[in-house]
Amino acid sequence: MKRVVVGLSGGVDSSVAAYLLKEQGYEVIGLFMKNWHDDSVTISRECEWVEDSNDAMMVAEKLGIPFQTVDLSAEYKERIVDYMFGEYERGRTPNPDVLCNREIKFDVFLKIALGLGADYVATGHYCRKDVIAREEKETYRLLAGKDSNKDQSYFLCQLSQDQLSRILFPIGELTKPEVREIAAREELVTAGKKDSQGLCFVGKVRLPEFLQQKLKPKDGVIVEVPASSESYKKEVRHFENKEEELAYHARKVRYEKTDGKVVGKHQGAHYFTKGQRKGLNVGGTAEPLFVIDTDVEENIIYTGQGKDHPGLFRRTLFVTNDEAHWVREDLALPLDGSMKVKARIRYRQPLQEATLYRVDGGLYVDFETPQSAITEGQFVAWYINDELVGSGVIS
Structure with missing residues (x-):
């Protein structure tokens, strides 16, 4: 027994x-x-x-x-x-x-x-x-x-x-x-x-x-970035190779305080996460504000109006080699290898069509459609049919 x-x-x-x-x-x-x-x-x-x-x-x-x-x-x-x-x-x-x-x-x-x-x-x-x-x-x-x-x-x-x-x-x-x-x-x-x-x-x-047990409150500002910001105007580009294209789609928009207007205050950028709606305590906007990025160095929260704000979306994410994990070690991608998968970046999210690409420093997860609130520190998990074969920390 x-x-x-x-x-x-x-x-x-x-x-x-x-x-x-x-x-x-x-x-x-x-x-x-x-x-x-x-x-x-x-x-x-x-x-x-x-x-x-x-x-x-x-x-x-x-x-x-x-x-x-x-x-x-x-x-x-x-x-x-x-x-x-x-x-x-x-x-x-x-x-x-x-x-x-x-x-x-x-x-x-x-x-x-x-x-x-x-x-x-x-x-x-x-x-x-x-x-x-x-x-x-x-x-x-x-x-x-x-x-x-x-x-x-x-x-x-x-x-x-x-x-x-x-x-x-x-x-x-x-x-x-x-x-x-x-x-x-x-x-x-x-x-x-x-x-x-x-x-x-x-x-x-x-x-x-x-979090306040260890991370002390620190007053900062909330900046609202308009959907029409120049930051979101992507020029038509010619890429030398697939890796260059993936790096381009995976890169984060780098915001400056001057990219929008100050609409409120907060007690610490480190208490907030991308995609968050509650806790901002800012009213008077046509649509609810969502966090589109946080800058813990400058202690600024960047926000945008509505769940379809372009600042929330990205097509590609990166996982470094030391934070990639294969449940199925026998399926781990070799250098320059690729694999069609279904992936999710949070619990309960319906599985999304994606392709993995293994490069020198780690692997890219390239989604067929842009994903909302890809968040550093969270886990991306990839599946073949109903089998979870690997995961990694979003870089």
Whole structure:
């Protein structure tokens, strides 16, 4: 009987994952990860770890499986929270959920599980995996969940073959309504519990207040750049080669304060991200203002009116070699290689047609249509059909 340690989060998905594994004949152990306990930055009574831990414990009791809590808050602070602060300080927008899966759930937590004699760890993620034979060795494929509305493969885009070999995704073939139905039928306390929102394991935080713990407020101005700005008039160009063309389409517009008019003030450019609409507190415009860029050096936020403002759109992005990752190492592009893929730059974004081009310093992701709010520090993930084959941090 294979032993599986399930990350019981206190939610319905991991509860049903544990139930299904027990039904399949595995020896199941439930482990709750306590990764954050600074109550000063969470919104009270929403996603509190104590309540989640109690719910996880009650599910374990109902299923008749051993249960314990592990405190990973030191590792979480070092690997996730400090990384987040560093990225925001540089004017980039990190994705803590992707990092949490790579660094905490499927690294620190996985090692603890293996120390308990586990053959596998399991989570309540909506995704699937399978195994194929490639060159006489097993290769694991990370596949989208059956429920396209809940597919969480994007959050697992940094996993390795070694990690995948040790992971089970019991609910990947189910839809969310089916998961809730099973939980209700088995009378699990989490059956009707709302899905958690906010940062992985931190809860629903007030992000500016969270960031203000380390990044001090600093008064600056909000500049509105008109859609008719000269910055967006691209001349017709002849390119010597494909790489030159890609570099041209990937380059960011560099704004100056004189490119628009000052329309408001803010407390720190490092608290804002591209595409953001809320929190600007500027009224009197025909259409809502969106952040089109932030300059953390000069502490200026550049904005444009409306979701179709040209400052929001770019066709091509770049990932450096050291921030590119292939789940399918056997498919990694050689120098000067290219590959047709479908890609997304954020969770829940419908997959977009794109082509990867590998160059000396990294790889370009060239979309068929311009994408809104390509944001440095976020992850781009690329797929072949429903298989996630690689990802990278947007440079």
